[in-house]
Amino acid sequence: MLALSGIVVAASCPVHAQTSPAQQGAPGTGEMSIEDYLALLARIAPAAHDGARAYRQAWQQRCGRPLTTAELRVAMAVGDGNPVLMGMIRASHLRDPAALASLASQIDCTRGAR
Numbered sequence: 111m112l113a114l115s116g117i118v119v120a121a122s123c124p125v126h127a128q129t130s131p132a133q134q135g136a137p138g139t140g141e142m143s144i145e146d147y148l149a150l151l152a153r154i155a156p157a158a159h160d161g162a163r164a165y166r167q168a169w170q171q172r173c174g175r176p177l178t179t180a181e182l183r184v185a186m187a188v189g190d191g192n193p194v195l196m197g198m199i200r201a202s203h204l205r206d207p208a209a210l211a212s213l214a215s216q217i218d219c220t221r222g223a224r
Contacts, residue, residue, distance in 0.1 A: 144179045161199030162186070168198075168214035194218075 142150075144166070152159035162182060169177040185192035194216050201209035 141179055144177065144182060147179050147182060157203035158186075158199050160202035161195065164202060164210050164214070165195045165198045165217075168217055169219075172214065172217045173219035 148159055148162060148166075151162055165185070166177045166182065182195075185195045190196070194213050197213045198210055201207075201213060
């Protein structure tokens, strides 16, 4: 999972040649949109994509605001990754809806996505 996090973070970092246009995302930030980030995950690791989508949806429902791309990237890549997100990725891979629901209830909105 750690290698996957590194690949996703490296692939989603906005590195451009001088002639390339700014990457589309949040207006004025040059950050990749969350939809593009999830599409990248889908190409690299479908279970990571499914778990991240479940995490994003649970975040929205539990915290009452959308999860940002930056928050998802931190949750994926800092340290061993956010334990709830990593668990949701695992549960998605195992196709375990009970585990997904249990993990969704553990999202801590006070700490951000980390």
